[in-house]
Amino acid sequence: MNNANAVKNDQSANADSRAGKYLTFFLASEEYGVExxxxxxxxxxxxxxxxxxxxxxxxxxxxxxxxxHPIMDLxxxxxxxxxxxxxxxxxxxxxxxxxxMGILVDKVSEVINIASGDIEDTxxxxxxxxxxxxxGVGKTGGRVRLLLDxxxxxxxxxxxxxxxxxAGEGKDAMAEL
Amino acid sequence: xxxxRLAISLIELNPENPADLEEFKKNLLSCYNNTQGRIQNILKxxxxxxxxxxxxxxxxxxxxxxRLGVLLEQAMGSDETDISATTEQTSQxxxxxxxxxxxxxxxxxxxxxxxxxxxxxxxxxxEWATMAESAxxxxxxxxxxxxxxxxxxxxxxxxxxxxAFVNLDCVKDLAHQVESVLAKVxxxxxxxxxxxxxxxxxxxxxxxxxxxxxxxxxxxxxxELPRGYQGxxxxxxxxxxxxxxxxxxxxxxxxxxEPEAAAPAYTxxxxxxxxxxxxxxxxxxxxxxxxxxxxxxxxxxxxxxxxLDKLLDTVGELVIAQTMVGQDxxxxxxxxxxxxxxxxxxxxxxxELHDLSxxxxxxxxxxxxxxxxxxxxxxxxxxxxxxxxxxxxxxIEIDRNMVDMVADPLIHLIRNAVDHGIEFPEExxxxxxxxxxxxxxxxxxxEGSIMLTVWDDGRGMNRQTIVNKAIQKGxxxxxxxxxxxxxxxxxxxxxxxxxxKVTEVSGRGVGMDVVKQAVEALRGRIEVQTTEGQxxxxxxxxxxxxxITDGMxxxxxxxxxxxxxxxxxxxxxxxxxxxxxxxxxxxxxxxxDEMVPVIRLYRFFDIPDSLTxxxxxxxxxxxxxxxxxxxxxxxxxxxxxxxxxxxxxxxNNVPGIAGGAIMGDGTVGLILDASGIVSIxxxxxxxxx
Numbered sequence: 001m002n003n004a005n006a007v008k009n010d011q012s013a014n015a016d017s018r019a020g021k022y023l024t025f026f027l028a029s030e031e032y033g034v035e036x037x038x039x040x041x042x043x044x045x046x047x048x049x050x051x052x053x054x055x056x057x058x059x060x061x062x063x064x065x066x067x068x069h070p071i072m073d074l075x076x077x078x079x080x081x082x083x084x085x086x087x088x089x090x091x092x093x094x095x096x097x098x099x100x101m102g103i104l105v106d107k108v109s110e111v112i113n114i115a116s117g118d119i120e121d122t123x124x125x126x127x128x129x130x131x132x133x134x135x136g137v138g139k140t141g142g143r144v145r146l147l148l149d150x151x152x153x154x155x156x157x158x159x160x161x162x163x164x165x166x167a168g169e170g171k172d173a174m175a176e177l
Numbered sequence: 178x179x180x181x182r183l184a185i186s187l188i189e190l191n192p193e194n195p196a197d198l199e200e201f202k203k204n205l206l207s208c209y210n211n212t213q214g215r216i217q218n219i220l221k222x223x224x225x226x227x228x229x230x231x232x233x234x235x236x237x238x239x240x241x242x243x244r245l246g247v248l249l250e251q252a253m254g255s256d257e258t259d260i261s262a263t264t265e266q267t268s269q270x271x272x273x274x275x276x277x278x279x280x281x282x283x284x285x286x287x288x289x290x291x292x293x294x295x296x297x298x299x300x301x302x303x304e305w306a307t308m309a310e311s312a313x314x315x316x317x318x319x320x321x322x323x324x325x326x327x328x329x330x331x332x333x334x335x336x337x338x339x340x341a342f343v344n345l346d347c348v349k350d351l352a353h354q355v356e357s358v359l360a361k362v363x364x365x366x367x368x369x370x371x372x373x374x375x376x377x378x379x380x381x382x383x384x385x386x387x388x389x390x391x392x393x394x395x396x397x398x399x400x401e402l403p404r405g406y407q408g409x410x411x412x413x414x415x416x417x418x419x420x421x422x423x424x425x426x427x428x429x430x431x432x433x434x435e436p437e438a439a440a441p442a443y444t445x446x447x448x449x450x451x452x453x454x455x456x457x458x459x460x461x462x463x464x465x466x467x468x469x470x471x472x473x474x475x476x477x478x479x480x481x482x483x484x485l486d487k488l489l490d491t492v493g494e495l496v497i498a499q500t501m502v503g504q505d506x507x508x509x510x511x512x513x514x515x516x517x518x519x520x521x522x523x524x525x526x527x528x529e530l531h532d533l534s535x536x537x538x539x540x541x542x543x544x545x546x547x548x549x550x551x552x553x554x555x556x557x558x559x560x561x562x563x564x565x566x567x568x569x570x571x572x573i574e575i576d577r578n579m580v581d582m583v584a585d586p587l588i589h590l591i592r593n594a595v596d597h598g599i600e601f602p603e604e605x606x607x608x609x610x611x612x613x614x615x616x617x618x619x620x621x622x623x624e625g626s627i628m629l630t631v632w633d634d635g636r637g638m639n640r641q642t643i644v645n646k647a648i649q650k651g652x653x654x655x656x657x658x659x660x661x662x663x664x665x666x667x668x669x670x671x672x673x674x675x676x677x678k679v680t681e682v683s684g685r686g687v688g689m690d691v692v693k694q695a696v697e698a699l700r701g702r703i704e705v706q707t708t709e710g711q712x713x714x715x716x717x718x719x720x721x722x723x724x725i726t727d728g729m730x731x732x733x734x735x736x737x738x739x740x741x742x743x744x745x746x747x748x749x750x751x752x753x754x755x756x757x758x759x760x761x762x763x764x765x766x767x768x769x770d771e772m773v774p775v776i777r778l779y780r781f782f783d784i785p786d787s788l789t790x791x792x793x794x795x796x797x798x799x800x801x802x803x804x805x806x807x808x809x810x811x812x813x814x815x816x817x818x819x820x821x822x823x824x825x826x827x828x829n830n831v832p833g834i835a836g837g838a839i840m841g842d843g844t845v846g847l848i849l850d851a852s853g854i855v856s857i858x859x860x861x862x863x864x865x866x
Contacts, residue, residue, distance in 0.1 A: 051828065066494040100825065
């Protein structure tokens with residue numbers, strides 16, 4: 001009995017940190033979720049200024065009430081097709097302790113409460129998929145939502161891409177020859 | 178017998194009386210035996226001088242006394258074990274006691290103090306200390322000015338009072354001692370001498386350094402007392418005015434007259450008279466100065482920096498929003514005349530608000546200039562030169578963020594001027610100049626920018642020395658075709674600064690490239706003008722604020738970028754013959770008889786939809802000297818003024834991009850970093866070839 005209780009406590013403590021309100025959104029046909037407390041706001045599409053010599057998944061920067069914020073294309077980051085901007089495309093502005101960044105998503109879905117019992121650990125996929133970005137898998141109302149560890153996603157440090165610049169220049173020079 | 182007493186006995190010495198002379202020599206010898214190291218060496222020299230004095234005619238004897246004064250001065254100066262050079266004359270000698278002051282002491286900040294209160298205390302006392310410092314420097318120039326003395330007193334008194342309130346005894350004691358020393362001057366008991374100023378300034382330095390330390394700690398934490406605190410307190414307690422030595426050692430001719438006149442017995446009455454006169458004047462003066470002080474407190478409000486920044490951001494947004502309304506199709510169509518009028522009226526107010534908010538960031542240069550005056554004073558004392566720094570235009574205001582950045586190049590220039598520019602008094606006398614060297618530090622507005630000049634009347638620069646050094650360093654082959662101006666500009670070259678020998682011979686060139694870099698970081702330019710034997714002038718021009726960048730909007734394909742106007746030399750639409758290729762790969766533009774490498778911006782930034790034919794686009798020549806290059810862009814779209822902003826975390830080091838700016842239509846425009854582009858383009862051509 002004692003033993004069982006201890007195990008249960010352990011589990012709930014573990015799950016507790018993941019349980020809570022999530023904002024969910026679509027990337028292509030998959031539904032993802034981010035913790036609502038990390039979301040500063042949701043804005044409709046607006047003109048994005050591309051920044052040269054940065055990684056492909058950085059779509060550029062936007063002006064949000066006088067402050068400049070970078071915008072990340074999550075689909076490119078996750079190895080999918082580049083996001084096509086439509087009327088439903090949204091930018092979710094994420095605020096972490098250290099930075100602010102917008103993420104580009106195909107469609108915002110809803111805010112749901114996911115209980116600890118509904119969260120499963122991320123299975124290991126092997127191959128290309130990086131499970132580090134996932135907190136777990138939420139299952140409510142018969143739908144599967146991939147819960148993102150958004151802080152890990154956006155603090156990846158390889159934003160500036162010098163290689164691209166060098167390669168581009170080299171390629172063109174070669175072409176001219 | 179300590180050095181101070183010895184110095185005083187030297188003043189009272191009657192050289193015609195052999196017994197006096199013997200007595201003095203005996204004292205000197207005993208002093209010599211009690212000291213060691215450098216001081217002993219100096220005193221040894223003094224002993225020789227004194228020996229030589231015995232059989233001389235009176236005039237020569239007076240000369241020797243003057244020299245002895247200088248030597249004693251030196252001895253007292255080197256006796257100072259403190260770090261700071263400002264206190265050379267303040268120490269109370271007795272070397273055995275000095276080592277105590279090196280022990281580091283700690284003071285506990287009282288734990289029951291409110292952190293906000295403590296903060297308030299620090300800020301306020303810093304202000305008082307700065308004010309007192311400025312008053313002391315002025316006072317030194319006009320010792321008779323009672324009002325200045327009152328300002329100094331108010332400063333120390335307030336510091337003392339508030340320190341007692343927060344139980345900061347170390348500061349309180351110091352301020353109290355300074356007050357009592359200065360009180361003797363105020364009450365006419367002593368006459369002003371430089372040593373008072375030295376002591377007071379040193380005390381302020383210590384107080385400021387204690388306050389600085391408090392900034393980084395909080396209630397209940399320990400702070401370290403600055404080295405030399407005890408020694409300073411000690412010398413304040415035992416302060417004996419050594420005015421006679423001072424006056425004798427510094428202006429050499431005056432010492433011929435002074436010894437008798439300044440002997441304590443005679444001058445007491447004189448001083449009394451002066452003090453009385455000043456006393457009469459002071460009653461009304463102090464009333465008026467009180468009034469000034471009241472006005473000052475009434476007219477300023479302290480605002481937190483982040484609130485101010487937020488306000489400025491918001492106003493910037495308002496301007497953009499207003500522009501967007503003004504450019505709306507409904508308005509541009511011109512159908513709604515009344516609405517147009519209202520909107521343009523609102524626009525005027527918004528612009529005015531914007532201008533006003535920009536002024537909020539501005540602070541006067543006064544603080545910076547005051548630091549320079551202090552620096553000049555300390556340096557000239559250290560070098561045994563007589564230099565005064567005269568400032569003009571210290572009410573000119575610049576951006577708060579620029580104040581510290583302006584100070585660095587100024588410090589460098591002043592240091593150079595005192596070290597190398599201004600000659601020693603004898604040399605100046607020989608050259609027919611006044612012994613007192615002058616450095617003018619002026620600020621003014623010129624063509625929408627701010628102009629700072631540092632002018633000294635020293636020896637100036639020698640063309641031949643600079644040319645020789647440049648040839649030796651391999652910077653040039655020959656200077657035959659160079660104008661003087663081109664020669665002077667060479668001192669700003671990076672390779673030039675390492676030339677230590679040049680600094681000794683020609684007097685200039687220490688780290689001038691650092692100065693240039695600092696000025697360029699402020700988006701400014703620096704020029705130098707010099708006439709050999711008459712001095713040197715450095716002229717710096719920089720924008721009033723770093724917050725606003727003047728730029729040209731350039732178009733490359735579908736992208737627009739902002740190129741700071743300060744970087745642009747010229748934009749040309751090239752003709753076929755102007756373009757030359759190297760290995761069919763690299764391209765060059767001939768520009769004013771110079772071959773300038775071409776950088777195709779679209780290739781650099783990987784932009785697919787731009788022009789590719791050089792003759793159909795524009796080449797913008799940017800950069801200086803070897804860094805010069807021509808950027809290929811589609812066209813110039815116009816001029817703009819933008820507020821530079823950061824791109825967000827992780828994006829601030831994008832090569833070739835200096836930052837972002839909100840454009841008139843609310844989108845983000847990227848500001849190009851000209852020097853960044855040039856250096857990367859260079860690396861890339863190296864790797865691809």
